[in-house]
Amino acid sequence: MPRFIVNAAGGKQQVFELRNGEYIVGRENDATLLLPNVSVSRHHAKVVVEGQNVTLEDLGSGNGTTVNGNTVLQAKLQSKDEVKFGKFTLIFLSDQRVDEFYKGRCVRYMSLYEPRAAEVTHEDTFVLTKDALRALATQSRLVETARVVLIRDPSKFWHPEDRPLTFGGAEAMVGVNGWFIFGNVAEVGWVQARHVLRKKAWWVGVKINDVAISEDTPLKHNDRISIGESRFRYEGEK
Numbered sequence: 148m149p150r151f152i153v154n155a156a157g158g159k160q161q162v163f164e165l166r167n168g169e170y171i172v173g174r175e176n177d178a179t180l181l182l183p184n185v186s187v188s189r190h191h192a193k194v195v196v197e198g199q200n201v202t203l204e205d206l207g208s209g210n211g212t213t214v215n216g217n218t219v220l221q222a223k224l225q226s227k228d229e230v231k232f233g234k235f236t237l238i239f240l241s242d243q244r245v246d247e248f249y250k251g252r253c254v255r256y257m258s259l260y261e262p263r264a265a266e267v268t269h270e271d272t273f274v275l276t277k278d279a280l281r282a283l284a285t286q287s288r289l290v291e292t293a294r295v296v297l298i299r300d301p302s303k304f305w306h307p308e309d310r311p312l313t314f315g316g317a318e319a320m321v322g323v324n325g326w327f328i329f330g331n332v333a334e335v336g337w338v339q340a341r342h343v344l345r346k347k348a349w350w351v352g353v354k355i356n357d358v359a360i361s362e363d364t365p366l367k368h369n370d371r372i373s374i375g376e377s378r379f380r381y382e383g384e385k
Contacts, residue, residue: 151180151230152238152249153260160252161260163237165201170194172232173206181262186210186233201239203230250305251294253320254313284342289384293342295321295335298371298378309337314374315348325375326349333374334365335381342366342383344380353373 151163163180170179175189182191188208195202201224205212213231214222224230226241240254249256256271290309297303305312305321312317316329323332332348343363345352353360354373366372372379 148242149196149199150240150242150254151260152234152254153239160249160257162254162257163260165194165196167196167198170196171206182232182235183232183262187235188233191232197239208232212355214340247320248305252308253304253310254273256308256310282340285384289341290337293381293383295372295378296382299382307335307337311336311345313347314377315351323375323377325377327351328375336363338363342381344381 149165149275151165153161153163169189170178170193172182172187172192172194173190174181174183174185174187181193188206188210190206191208192206192212193204197206197278203212203214203219203222203224205220208235211218212364213219214224215229217338222228224239226239226246228239230237238249240249292306292347293308294304294306295312312321313331313334313335314321314323315332316322319331327350330348332346332351333353334345334347335342336345337343343365344353344355344360345363346360352373352375354371355364355366356371357373366381366383368381368383370381372381
């Protein structure tokens with residue numbers, strides 16, 4: 148289904164899914180897409196979803212609505228359109244396969260947008276040692292920044308994060324070339340605070356630095372990955 152990518156607090160990207168119907172965007176509690184900030188009008192805009200057609204209408208908002216920097220009263224949204232409501236910037240993505248990733252991140256792994264996130268109410272704070280904090284920071288950076296880059300076209304890359312990034316045929320997140328490529332033939336997963344390459348199909352060659360693997364194998368920065376006839380590079384913590 149189509150969706151908005153919402154840049155939430157701290158720069159974390161979250162997903163607001165758009166099913167068929169009407170959505171009121173605003174800061175009032177009855178808004179179906181709540182954007183809680185005074186820069187957003189109580190009932191700022193309306194979004195109408197009818198299958199592949201998604202239209203936007205400003206409802207006389209105080210600060211206006213822009214699409215790709217242009218102020219609009221009405222607009223039909225196209226994939227990757229940047230929509231601004233007050234201080235909030237939302238990216239519209241269609242439900243096409245090409246939009247399963249946004250800037251190398253798998254959309255299905257993003258958390259759902261929740262403006263009313265529950266507050267932590269623990270009376271005591273769990274204190275970590277300095278070494279534990281450093282290790283946690285290293286792991287967080289690896290989850291956030293590590294990526295798998297297509298060697299023949301470095302503009303194409305994917306962030307495995309902390310869930311499996313699958314490689315293979317049409318069902319996989321990342322397509323690979325070669326004979327008898329169907330289903331998921333390999334994946335990059337997260338095991339014990341590091342990324343590993345996992346072979347999923349016996350009939351497809353999977354290698355790291357030209358050495359064939361048959362079991363979970365940890366990845367290091369700049370490792371070369373071969374899956375079928377496709378070549379990738381893993382960029383992790385240096």
